[in-house]
Amino acid sequence: MTTFSESQLLDAYRRMRTIRDFEERIHAENTTGDIPGFVHLYAGQEAIATGVCIHLSEKDYIGSTHRGHGHCIAKLCDVKGMMKEIFGKQGGLCAGKGGSMHIADLSQGMLGANAIVGGNPPLAVGAALTAKTKKTRHCAVSFTGDGGSNQGTTFEAMNMAVVLKLPVLFVVENNGYGEGTGADYAVGSRDIAGRAAGFGMPAVRVDGTDFFAVAEAAGEAIERARNGGGPSAIEAVALRFYGHYEGDPQTYRSAEELKRIREEGDCMKIFRARVTGEGTLTEAQLDAIDAEVAELIEEAVAEARAADYPPVSELTTDVYVSY
Amino acid sequence: MAKKTIREAINEALRQEMARDPDVIIIGEDVSGGAGGSGEEDAYGGVMGVTKGLIGEFGRERVIDTPISESAIMGAAAGAATTGLRPVAELMFVDFVGVCFDQIMNQAAKFRYMFGGKARTPMVLRTMIGAGFRAAAQHSQSLYHLFTAVPGLKCVIPSNAYDAKGLMIQAIRDDDPVIFFEHKALYDIADDVPDEAYTIPFGEANFTRDGDDVTIVAFSRMVHIANEVADKLGREGVSVEVLDPRTSSPLDTDSILESVEKTGRLVIVDESAARCGLAGDIAGMVAQEGFEFLRAPIRQVTVPHTPVPFAPTLEDAYIPSPAKVETAVRQLLEARPRRMSA
Numbered sequence: 001m002t003t004f005s006e007s008q009l010l011d012a013y014r015r016m017r018t019i020r021d022f023e024e025r026i027h028a029e030n031t032t033g034d035i036p037g038f039v040h041l042y043a044g045q046e047a048i049a050t051g052v053c054i055h056l057s058e059k060d061y062i063g064s065t066h067r068g069h070g071h072c073i074a075k076l077c078d079v080k081g082m083m084k085e086i087f088g089k090q091g092g093l094c095a096g097k098g099g100s101m102h103i104a105d106l107s108q109g110m111l112g113a114n115a116i117v118g119g120n121p122p123l124a125v126g127a128a129l130t131a132k133t134k135k136t137r138h139c140a141v142s143f144t145g146d147g148g149s150n151q152g153t154t155f156e157a158m159n160m161a162v163v164l165k166l167p168v169l170f171v172v173e174n175n176g177y178g179e180g181t182g183a184d185y186a187v188g189s190r191d192i193a194g195r196a197a198g199f200g201m202p203a204v205r206v207d208g209t210d211f212f213a214v215a216e217a218a219g220e221a222i223e224r225a226r227n228g229g230g231p232s233a234i235e236a237v238a239l240r241f242y243g244h245y246e247g248d249p250q251t252y253r254s255a256e257e258l259k260r261i262r263e264e265g266d267c268m269k270i271f272r273a274r275v276t277g278e279g280t281l282t283e284a285q286l287d288a289i290d291a292e293v294a295e296l297i298e299e300a301v302a303e304a305r306a307a308d309y310p311p312v313s314e315l316t317t318d319v320y321v322s323y
Numbered sequence: 324m325a326k327k328t329i330r331e332a333i334n335e336a337l338r339q340e341m342a343r344d345p346d347v348i349i350i351g352e353d354v355s356g357g358a359g360g361s362g363e364e365d366a367y368g369g370v371m372g373v374t375k376g377l378i379g380e381f382g383r384e385r386v387i388d389t390p391i392s393e394s395a396i397m398g399a400a401a402g403a404a405t406t407g408l409r410p411v412a413e414l415m416f417v418d419f420v421g422v423c424f425d426q427i428m429n430q431a432a433k434f435r436y437m438f439g440g441k442a443r444t445p446m447v448l449r450t451m452i453g454a455g456f457r458a459a460a461q462h463s464q465s466l467y468h469l470f471t472a473v474p475g476l477k478c479v480i481p482s483n484a485y486d487a488k489g490l491m492i493q494a495i496r497d498d499d500p501v502i503f504f505e506h507k508a509l510y511d512i513a514d515d516v517p518d519e520a521y522t523i524p525f526g527e528a529n530f531t532r533d534g535d536d537v538t539i540v541a542f543s544r545m546v547h548i549a550n551e552v553a554d555k556l557g558r559e560g561v562s563v564e565v566l567d568p569r570t571s572s573p574l575d576t577d578s579i580l581e582s583v584e585k586t587g588r589l590v591i592v593d594e595s596a597a598r599c600g601l602a603g604d605i606a607g608m609v610a611q612e613g614f615e616f617l618r619a620p621i622r623q624v625t626v627p628h629t630p631v632p633f634a635p636t637l638e639d640a641y642i643p644s645p646a647k648v649e650t651a652v653r654q655l656l657e658a659r660p661r662r663m664s665a
């Protein structure tokens with residue numbers, strides 16, 4: 001079993017707490033009407049992005065989804081730049097041109113949130129191809145959903161990664177739904193890990209509300225990838241707290257389910273109980289992080305609100321590198 | 324006759340055709356919603372609610388929620404259409420065509436010709452276009468020009484509820500693959516829409532404003548912008564004709580040429596693309612077929628040659644605005660008539 005140092009655990013908790021607070025704040029801010037467009041919140045799934053990204057450096061790449069805020073934060077993208085991007089402001093990580101569904105920071109190894117379901121698995125394969133060709137020992141991770149796992153691009157990416165023996169990890173976050181359609185209905189075999197295994201790679205299903213379970217499986221897969229052992233897959237199960245998008249009435253879910261998720265499936269509570277129970281971290285240490293994160297989010301929102309929208313002259317820039 | 328929104332008009336067209344013809348089915352992601360969930364069925368009825376209520380009436384056998392697998396959805400619709408059904412498939416946002424264009428472009432569109440006239444592929448592909456929702460680069464495009472470029476596909480781009488209903492019924496009854504483009508900013512626009520089923524033939528433009536000085540050709544949401552400009556300039560005594568072709572394939576070239584013959588001036592307003600889009604296509608046609616009618620250069624008011632930006636300031640500047648259309652019209656009126664050779 002992997003053991004984590006105190007500083008690693010504090011780091012993991014900080015990332016998870018930042019994601020949770022970020023998302024809950026956006027949930028609140030969104031009601032003011034000042035956040036343009038669609039936002040899809042990651043709350044409830046923090047342990048997955050964190051359990052994976054805790055093993056990565058900024059030289060390793062991740063590909064993300066429309067529900068990408070958590071992946072960005074876990075990959076240590078600048079939180080203030082993210083907030084500005086979501087508000088569509090200057091100084092945003094994508095200069096306000098991308099928005100919530102396209103946050104990217106290549107300098108942090110973040111290949112972009114992606115508004116096309118199934119858009120990123122082939123891209124992560126490409127990042128892994130770079131790593132393999134250049135013999136960097138870096139790796140790539142593709143985050144996809146249960147819904148995205150049904151997309152042909154995902155199948156193709158998985159098979160090709162096996163064929164080319166690439167250092168890539170496919171993380172399929174099974175949060176029970178793709179929009180309003182249940183994974184139990186849309187995934188024919190009801191076994192995403194099994195399906196990935198069918199392509200010829202090691203694949204496991206883990207409890208996505210348990211940081212330690214995710215981190216254990218991811219650590220092994222990433223180690224294997226770095227050592228030339230080829231791709232792996234992890235199906236991590238954790239239900240999302242909020243709707244598919246902000247404003248989703250969620251009538252496809254029962255009230256009991258929503259209540260149960262928060263009571264039994266809250267990765268923050270589960271993490272806190274475990275580390276304090278084992279005595280590896282103290283309540284005071286965790287509370288201190290909570291306070292620091294709260295302050296960071298407060299500042300991020302204030303700065304995003306105060307920033308200007310990009311000037312119209314930006315409309316036609318950056319279509320090409322050279323003109 | 325009641326006022327109905329475009330959303331309601333399309334829903335009514337689907338309901339009436341499904342009741343009339345048991346071969347009509349609906350297939351797509353969350354066209355009902357709620358399958359395999361812990362809550363209610365028909366939770367979405369399509370992300371814009373256009374297919375809401377149909378599952379209650381026609382059941383899961385005919386209102387089919389799918390996995391997120393657009394190639395399989397489009398291909399299944401094409402395959403079912405050639406073998407006896409009349410599927411209405413949904414591609415939630417036209418931007419998603421990137422993952423499934425083969426089944427539309429190389430399969431559905433080509434069967435008839437490639438098989439020597441033997442196949443019929445009576446499918447409808449409903450899809451959503453349009454900027455203005457801050458939905459950013461991968462959820463805001465108006466890619467009807469891509470489909471219009473493909474022989475074998477018919478393309479319907481309605482601008483109002485009356486047309487949407489009649490054109491949808493026509494599309495379902497048509498024996499060719501029809502792509503039906505719904506603008507996300509127009510769903511709540513209401514019009515008088517007859518309760519009974521009716522059809523509107525493809526390839527017949529609708530004149531939404533009559534005028535003598537300048538012709539504006541526009542599709543979908545841009546028709547409303549053209550009408551706004553026509554009304555404003557009309558108060559100043561400038562007479563603007565607005566022509567909504569309603570379908571880009573087939574295209575009512577006769578009506579466009581007739582109008583340009585009368586006015587001698589043409590502005591085309593198009594949300595599809597600055598390059599190789601519908602505006603360029605129509606401008607080329609008029610330059611070739613109606614050159615002698617023109618008293619001024621043709622003006623194209625299009626989106627810029629950029630992806631759709633997210634920031635509100637940028638997206639607002641991206642979309643052809645009434646101000647830009649008005650400027651184009653005024654420029655044509657100020658342009659000196661071309662000197663004709665004797």
Ligand SMILES: Cc1ncc(C[n+]2csc(CCOP(=O)(O)OP(=O)(O)O)c2C)c(N)n1
Nearest residue numbers: 067115116117145146147148177178179419
């Ligand atoms: C190619 C494509 N098809 C459909 C959509 C619309 N859409 C956006 S998110 C989503 C559900 C994705 O489900 P899942 O992969 O499980 O991710 P989750 O939302 O649960 O995080 C759908 C259908 C899309 N963006 N792209």
Ligand SMILES: [Mg+2]
Nearest residue numbers: 145146177178
């Ligand atoms: Mg999901």
